Amino acid sequence: MTPFPARFAGAALLSLWCASPAMASAPAPAGKTAGLVKVADLPLPGPAGRFDYEAFDAASGRLYINRMGAGRVLVYDVKRRRVVADLPGFPGATGITLAPESGLAFVSATGSLYGRVLGRGSVRALRLSDLSTTAVLPAGGFPDGSAWVPPLRRLFVSNERGGRETVIGGSPPRVLKTLPLGGEAGNSAYDADGRRVLVNVQTRRELAVIDPQALTIVRRVALPESCDHNHGLLVDDADRAVFVACDGNARLLTLSLPDLRVVQVDATGRAPDVLALDSARHLLYVAAESGMAAVFSVRGGRPRRLWRGWVGPDAHSVAVDPVTGLAYFPLAAEGGRPRLRVMRFSASGD
Numbered sequence: 001m002t003p004f005p006a007r008f009a010g011a012a013l014l015s016l017w018c019a020s021p022a023m024a025s026a027p028a029p030a031g032k033t034a035g036l037v038k039v040a041d042l043p044l045p046g047p048a049g050r051f052d053y054e055a056f057d058a059a060s061g062r063l064y065i066n067r068m069g070a071g072r073v074l075v076y077d078v079k080r081r082r083v084v085a086d087l088p089g090f091p092g093a094t095g096i097t098l099a100p101e102s103g104l105a106f107v108s109a110t111g112s113l114y115g116r117v118l119g120r121g122s123v124r125a126l127r128l129s130d131l132s133t134t135a136v137l138p139a140g141g142f143p144d145g146s147a148w149v150p151p152l153r154r155l156f157v158s159n160e161r162g163g164r165e166t167v168i169g170g171s172p173p174r175v176l177k178t179l180p181l182g183g184e185a186g187n188s189a190y191d192a193d194g195r196r197v198l199v200n201v202q203t204r205r206e207l208a209v210i211d212p213q214a215l216t217i218v219r220r221v222a223l224p225e226s227c228d229h230n231h232g233l234l235v236d237d238a239d240r241a242v243f244v245a246c247d248g249n250a251r252l253l254t255l256s257l258p259d260l261r262v263v264q265v266d267a268t269g270r271a272p273d274v275l276a277l278d279s280a281r282h283l284l285y286v287a288a289e290s291g292m293a294a295v296f297s298v299r300g301g302r303p304r305r306l307w308r309g310w311v312g313p314d315a316h317s318v319a320v321d322p323v324t325g326l327a328y329f330p331l332a333a334e335g336g337r338p339r340l341r342v343m344r345f346s347a348s349g350d
Helices: 011-015
Strands: 035-043 054-057 062-067 072-077 082-087 093-099 104-109 122-127 133-138 143-149 154-159 164-169 174-180 185-191 196-201 206-211 216-222 230-236 241-246 251-256 261-267 272-278 283-288 292-297 304-310 327-334 337-346
Touching: 035 292, 035 304, 054 093, 054 327, 062 093, 072 093, 093 154, 104 143, 104 154, 122 143, 133 174, 154 185, 154 196, 164 185, 196 230, 230 272, 230 283, 241 272, 261 292, 261 304
Parallel strands: 093 143, 143 185, 185 230
Antiparallel strands: 035 337, 054 062, 062 072, 072 082, 093 104, 104 122, 122 133, 143 154, 154 164, 164 174, 185 196, 196 206, 206 216, 230 241, 241 251, 251 261, 272 283, 283 292, 292 304, 327 337
16 A cells, blocks of 8 residues: 555656666557456445455455544455445555455454555454454554465565564464564565565565564565565466565566566556465556556566556556456546446457
8 A cells, every 4th residue: 555645756757668678578469459448337335435456255255444534444245346335444555365264354444544655554354254353463654555365364464654563373363473573564475385474575675585484584585676666466376486576666576486586577557555476367457546556467477568558547456256257446536536447468458
């Protein structure tokens, strides 16, 4: 999540479209007009306001959408195309992560009011079966993205403002430990093969590597100067790659696994934020604060940009249905009302 988009008005504006020629990904093949095609614009309840992260539950066909500006969580049935629940009690909701092994979703709540962060952040455990809140746990000044570690049933939460990683586990869930990172925490991700948690330390241009069992930082990986403010983070286990969104200069870094070596740099839309992976089709979606999105083929861990273009105002969050391949972009205000824009990637643009 990018709390204050205005901070990107400087250097990011200088790099909207071009990566260096040697590093930029190739366009779509000649004769093809690949792109995202709009399938539907679905109405969402409430007034216009900022959305943040989403989480897709393939088992139930439900999409969980954090409505940051309203402090609510929307639960959307994508099969019936209707809102199942509009849940209050999540002030300044940012990150949301599903933990199916525990039957929970964990929602980061910054405690903001009218756009002002009050510094009383928490993580709230939401029971998937009945959508009730079962626990409220302290998580510092600005809890944001989080990563679930299934074998240990532990959640690693990035505290962006506090520069710490909060670890939650146990039944009932409780705070196990807080790890100082030495800088602002961007997103967190779990590398299942490496059995490690990766965290963007965005003000130090680093990746912190955490042993989720010992709860210690075991390594720090310096990122190149071609990445300004490494915020978004995603691990692609199938293609053996890690993707980092650099929201300060509109770049996407690709790191190889297991060595965490930077192998490619690509251009994105201005202020890239949320990353989503369609594993079945080997497609990576990069949503940006500017309303631009990019789609990459990531087969074999070497991205090839297939499309980049306009999705909608403030379309900085995206989630993908792993069954249908449909991509969901919540829009704060389209025609004055919030909308859920449903899109699909087409190699021909049809």
